Amino acid sequence: MPPPPKHRISTNSENDFPARPASASSARGQTLDEGVFTAPGKVYVFNLSGVDIDSLSLNGGSAGKVPAWVTQGNDPFVSTVLAVPRTLNASQGRGTFFAGSNAVLVNTIQGVFSCTIQIDNSVTPMNESLALYLLLTQFIFLRNSGVKIGEGPLNTVSRTAQRSLKSPGDAPASEERNQQDADR
């Protein structure tokens, strides 16, 4: 059997850092750089399994879906990703990752699983993006360099606990954000 071709997951080049965009504030003669380098990072949540994540719930608000990988085609097992904003305070934490202890619920056809993701601003500043890999039974949490800042099991949530977690009229936080963007 001939050796299989190199399995490229993405065709984009590495080490392709963005050029620093012109700052509107510096164009106005201001010394403070507003918005560009102070923009908060994101947490990129990857589904490393063949099971759809129907809803990823963060601190009581839905952040969205993360489909399973596909097992057929030229690029099998390409993981899918959901980019979730980072926020500073717990009051902004519904559907986002805030600086603190984040309650994560993973809803799949196999059941509901939970874990807690700790984010420490003194270790990972707000403008740093992070990567969270969700396997079927465990999670890995990494800095943008690849250094591990957390790992652990995904715990099964009992049906009783699931009922207590659901509240009527609980709109997904991602929809709330879209609505807020539309209102602006």
Next chain:
Amino acid sequence: MSSDNTAAGNIYVFNVYSQSMSLSLNGLGISAGDISGWPSNSDKTPYRPFGAAVPRTLNASDSQGKFFNGSNILSILWLDGLYGASVPMSGPLNQDMLLFIDKDSWRLVNQFGGDGLSGSILPAKALEQLATAAKTSHKH
């Protein structure tokens, strides 16, 4: 029976790290070459790991640069240095599996993401110390 059912499967090895990885299996580099580190922030999908398909084989005698059913010796060269691990493999040869390698651990799962095995990635220095300790205890 179609040939699909009898062809040997692959182990899809993913480099869950920011640095490019040079992987050797059982004494020989994989034919796919180096596996890039994940794309940077400018990419639309940063942190999505790159991977390479590595063939499975039955016997240790045919295992250089491949995964055989047994205990596979991995040598991993990152910019950070040389690392090593031992990954046990078993099961039907026509089944694809996935191996995720981050800086200090590996995870082996089936094509659904289940039946997970995991282990440590050790720096070469630690491996040398283990070997020295083993030799010392053998002498005693």
